[in-house]
Structure formats: structure tokens, C-alpha cells
Amino acid sequence: MDILIIIGLIVAGIILFLIEIFVIPGISFAGVGAFICLIYANYFAFSNLGNTAGFITLAASAIACVSTLILFMKSKTLDKIALKKNITSTVDNxxxxxxxxxxxxxxxxxxxxxxxxxxxxxxxxxxxxxxxxxxxxxxxxxxxxxxxxxxxxxxxxxx
Structure with a gap:
């Protein structure tokens, strides 16, 4: 049960992290929520499962954040939501x-x-x-x- 809580917190943290980076830039609820989820997942692992599990959780959450960020940036998802319209109008002078x-x-x-x-x-x-x-x-x-x-x-x- 403890492992499911840790996995759930890491997944929630990663989702909020991606929302913070790509949808709502700046320091917002998603960024603070991602930070809290990831820190609490690591704290929970250290306090309930011991130092070895805590360091494994710390490494796994860091690797998961970086790899999902790289995977999301390399996917074509950003191209679908990117603005591609050029402004061609001019001011009447x-x-x-x-x-x-x-x-x-x-x-x-x-x-x-x-x-x-x-x-x-x-x-x-x-x-x-x-x-x-x-x-x-x-x-x-x-x-x-x-x-x-x-x-x-x-x-x-x-x-």
C-alpha cells in the first residue's frame, strides 16, 4: 500500500509538473502542487520504508521528471498546440x-x-x-x- 501511495504521488507530481511547464507557465498552483507531491513522496518513502527505499524513490522521481519532460518535448504534441499564424496586417499610415x-x-x-x-x-x-x-x-x-x-x-x- 505504501508503494502505491508513493507511485501515485510521483505520477501526480509529474502531471502537475508538465502542466506547469507547458500549459500554465510561471509559479502557479500546478507548480506548487508538483513540488509538494514530489517532496512528500520522497519524505513518505524515507520515513515509512527506510533510507534505501527513500534514495530509490528520490532517484526514480528525478529520472521520471527529466525523462517525461524530454519525451514530451520530443513528441509532436507541442507542434499541435503551437501557434503557427503569422501576422500579415499592417497599420494604416x-x-x-x-x-x-x-x-x-x-x-x-x-x-x-x-x-x-x-x-x-x-x-x-x-x-x-x-x-x-x-x-x-x-x-x-x-x-x-x-x-x-x-x-x-x-x-x-x-x-
């Missing part, structure tokens, strides 16, 4: 493509370095090179770098 250096517009939101502006009738995300720019302030496109539109306050011309 038609408005950003229509903006050129020197275009003028008005800030729609406060540009706390990044915000929204209306340039050429399009609402686009812009970055300020002048620091904070309040909303409804005239702006001019300074440069476009790596898809980011950099703007500054439009200088007031005096006549």
Missing part, C-alpha cells in the same frame, strides 16, 4: 505618408512631447522638438525620422 517637411498645421491636443495634430486635414501623431506645446497652437513640421513626425511651434512673422 496613409495620413503620415502625406505629411512632408515644412507643412503647417495646428496641435489638436497638448503636445507633452507627443500628441495629436491636424496637418493637411489629417489627424496624425506628432512629437514636439520645442518641449510642451499647448493645444490649438500653430505648428510646422521640422523633420520626419523613422516614421515619427517631429514638429515645432510656428514662428510668428512680424511685418
Amino acid at each position: 496613409e495620413a503620415e505618408l502625406s505629411v512632408k517637411v515644412g507643412d503647417t498645421g495646428i496641435s489638436v491636443t497638448r503636445l507633452a512631447l507627443i500628441g495629436m495634430a491636424e496637418i493637411n486635414g489629417h489627424h496624425v501623431e506628432v512629437k514636439s522638438v520645442d518641449g510642451f506645446i499647448e493645444e490649438k497652437t500653430p505648428i510646422i513640421v521640422n523633420r520626419i525620422a523613422h516614421g515619427a513626425i517631429l514638429v515645432e511651434r510656428q514662428k510668428q512673422t512680424t511685418i
Whole structure:
């Protein structure tokens, strides 16, 4: 009867261990349960069956964990549950493509370095090179770098 309890605890520990590794990654109930089952199986073997049986149980549980992990990884089970879809969609950046250096517009939101502006009738995300720019302030496109539109306050011309 003691051997059946030990075998049951080791099997439960291995199942919870595999669930922890492949289904619920991170430290969760399954990982804690696997740890408790395997430790208690070894403790039970040492306390009830003696040192020899305890060391045999310790070796058997270590070998069982490693071998089932390797067997599960080499099986095609992971291929069946793996994500194989590639993302082919793109972001609609038609408005950003229509903006050129020197275009003028008005800030729609406060540009706390990044915000929204209306340039050429399009609402686009812009970055300020002048620091904070309040909303409804005239702006001019300074440069476009790596898809980011950099703007500054439009200088007031005096006549």
C-alpha cells in the first residue's frame, strides 16, 4: 500500500509538473502542487520504508521528471498546440505618408512631447522638438525620422 501511495504521488507530481511547464507557465498552483507531491513522496518513502527505499524513490522521481519532460518535448504534441499564424496586417499610415517637411498645421491636443495634430486635414501623431506645446497652437513640421513626425511651434512673422 505504501508503494502505491508513493507511485501515485510521483505520477501526480509529474502531471502537475508538465502542466506547469507547458500549459500554465510561471509559479502557479500546478507548480506548487508538483513540488509538494514530489517532496512528500520522497519524505513518505524515507520515513515509512527506510533510507534505501527513500534514495530509490528520490532517484526514480528525478529520472521520471527529466525523462517525461524530454519525451514530451520530443513528441509532436507541442507542434499541435503551437501557434503557427503569422501576422500579415499592417497599420494604416496613409495620413503620415502625406505629411512632408515644412507643412503647417495646428496641435489638436497638448503636445507633452507627443500628441495629436491636424496637418493637411489629417489627424496624425506628432512629437514636439520645442518641449510642451499647448493645444490649438500653430505648428510646422521640422523633420520626419523613422516614421515619427517631429514638429515645432510656428514662428510668428512680424511685418
